[in-house]
Structures are given as C-alpha cells and as structure tokens.
Amino acid sequence: MAASAVSAARTTDVPFLPFHRPLIESEEVSAVLEVLQNGWLTTGPRVRQFEARFAEYVGASHAVAVSSCTAALHLALHAIGLEEGDEVILPTMTFASCGEVVLYFKAKPVLVDCEENSFHMDARLIEQAITPRTRAILPVHYSGYACDMDAILDVARRRGLKVIEDAAHAFPSRYNGRTIGTIGDITCFSFYATKTVTAGEGGMVTTENPEYADRIRILSLHGISREAWKRYSSDGSWRYDIEAVGYKYNLTDLQAAVGLAQLQKCDSMRARRAALAARYTEAFSSLDAFTPPSVPHHVEHAWHLYVLQVNEGTLHIERDRIIEELKVRGIGASVHFIPLHLHPLYQQYCGYRTGQFPQAEKRFAGALSLPLFPGLSFTEQDRVIQALHDIARLHHR
Secondary structure (H helix, E strand, O other): OOHHHHHHHHOOOOOOEOOOOOOOOHHHHHHHHHHHHHOOOOOOHHHHHHHHHHHHHHOOOEEEEEOOHHHHHHHHHHHOOOOOOOEEEEEOOOOHHHHHHHHOOOOEEEEEOEOOOOOOEOHHHHHHHOOOOEEEEOOEOHHHOOOOHHHHHHHHHHHOOEEEEEOOOOOOOEEOOEEOOOOOOEEEEEOEOOOOOOOEOOEEEEEOOHHHHHHHHHHOEOOEOOOHHHHHOOOOOOOOOEOOOOOEOOOOHHHHHHHHHHHHOHHHHHHHHHHHHHHHHHHHOOOOOEEOOOOOOOEEOOOOOEEEEEOOOOEOOOHHHHHHHHHHOOEOOEOOOOOHHHOHHHHHHHOOOOOOOHHHHHHHHHEEEEOOOOOOOHHHHHHHHHHHHHHHHHOEO
C-alpha cells in the first residue's frame, strides 16, 4: 500500500489540527459585549485607549490605529512624501502588501535577496540597490525576529533614507534590548486573525515623529481633522475640515476592544509560543531532512511563525508533497512566502525574473510553516512532530 494511503487510513477519525487558532477567551468576549452595550461601535474611545496602551507597551511616543498593516504601510509611505517615480528597497521574500503599497504611488519596489542562512533581507545588498530615486528602506521582520537593523540604519542614515519597518510578525519582539516599534522612522504592525495579537483585522503605526503621526491620523479617516471621530459625542462638533485626500482606514472600537484584551496577555502568549518553538526545535534537530530555525542571540523572537526548512536532496518528496502528507494526517501547514519576483505582476510590471534572487528561491522551496499558537496543546504538537518524523522515515533517500 502507498505511504499516502496508509497515512489517510490512519487519520480518518482524527480531528483536523489547523495551522492557526486564535486564543479568544472570556476577556475578549466581555470586552466586545461591553462595546456592543455602550453603543459606540466604530472609531471611538476604545481605539484611543488601545493606541495609548500599545504606545506605552512598545515605548513609542505615538501610536495610530488603522484598519490593517497594509493600510499602515500605505500611510507610512504617504507620511514620508513618497511620489510617482520614487523607489523603495524591500525584500523579495515578503507578502503582497509590502510591494503593492509602493505601487499605489506609481513608485518602484526595488527587491533585494535574502541572507544566505535566513529569510531576512541581506543588508549587504541594500547599498548597491540605492539610486538617486531611492526614498526609503522597508525591512520585514520575518517570522517574528528583527532584521539586521544596525546595518540597515547605518546605510539609511548615511544615504539620507527613511526606514519603515514591517513588523506584522514581530510583536512583541526586541532587538539588542530595544523593543520593535521604536527603532526605525515608522513601524507598522498587524492584528490580522493569525497574528500574535489579533483584533480580527487591524494595524498600528508607531513613530517618534509627531508630524508623521498627525499626517497618518488625518489620512486614516478621509483626510478630515484629527478629532472628527468625536463629532457624534457630547463634547464633539458636527463641523469638520477636510485637510487632505484621505482613506477609510480607521479601526473600530469593536476591534480595539479585542485588541486591548489581547494586549494584556501578549507576554504570556509569547512565552507559550516560545516554549512550543523550543519543543519543535528539540524534536527536529536530530533529523537530516529538516533544519529548524535559528535565533540570533541579540534578539527576542516573537514566534509568530515556526518555519522549518526542508533540506534539498534528503527526501524522495519535496515540500509541497510534505504539506499534502500532513493534510491527510489531519494537520494544517502553510508556506511563507512566495517571493514577490516570482509573481506575474512583478515580472510584467517591474521586469523581475525567475532566478534573479537565488537565496530567496532556495529558502522558499524548502519553507514549511508549522502550527504554532498559544492554544496549541503539547498533545496536538506531538501529532505534528510524529507526523514529520514518519514522513522523514518513509520518504528518506
């Protein structure tokens, strides 16, 4: 009997283990009910409270809540004055949002390859990617730990460039003792359903620059004056001023209520993910088929993702087949990410081609993201570990 058939037969009655399951408990439910009962559902006092507490936790002077990390990145580029024809340097190993927000401006995303032994943008390649049209560097803190920010900031400061950090994966995380959210010019966070802290959807921008914060706040709600959200309250006014062409990027109080509850337990959730990650690493270190992720000593990993690398040539099957093998065993897995330069949009619009960024393509070919979330039990995790040990044994060369 084929190995996959054996696997399918073994897992017929096993509940499916999803790639992610948000930790929603009584605190989140009570917070949402309270908002529903007080009648203020959209942007209001809960959003301002969420901003204040997030800024306090991170140690940032300003925090502005928005509807997504994509919105945060878009408004961050607005704040620095990006224009048509400008260029922004970013990694090819990232999600769609990083490149598309640059394209919103009819600017050019200038892609950079990965480091040899990580999914992060190679800081050594940034300098040679700079042209007279370069305005910013957009590092992505892949999986939950910081890029080489010292090297990136050194290039940026010498060349007069802004640094906008994509920290969608990196809350809470630290780099050389500094909390992510206080290092670059602007930092953008995500509260999407699968992130380390969720509001269902949502994002946050942090910055030390009050002009950036004001600009982002105004643009996030149709370009109207900062206190427009109060116009239906007892201390607000129906009058408002439109100051710029803006967007509908505001966060709601319903979402902020969930975010506030999640923020209160972000440290305990991170500790649980770290414990789970350590178990994975211990379990897979003895297998030549896989390479566990390594963590630099100077960072504190948020562990949004646990990305196992499938080592080329060790198995008769490749990464995609491994995901299918896990699926028939009732286990969800994913891949983060398909490099931007491999997508038709970036090849047709920007002229990138397959083979241009070999390190990213190599990392992508072997990347396997395993279930990792605070509610994952050790028993459930052991299913994942056992399944991968079985796959490595059955398909070893």
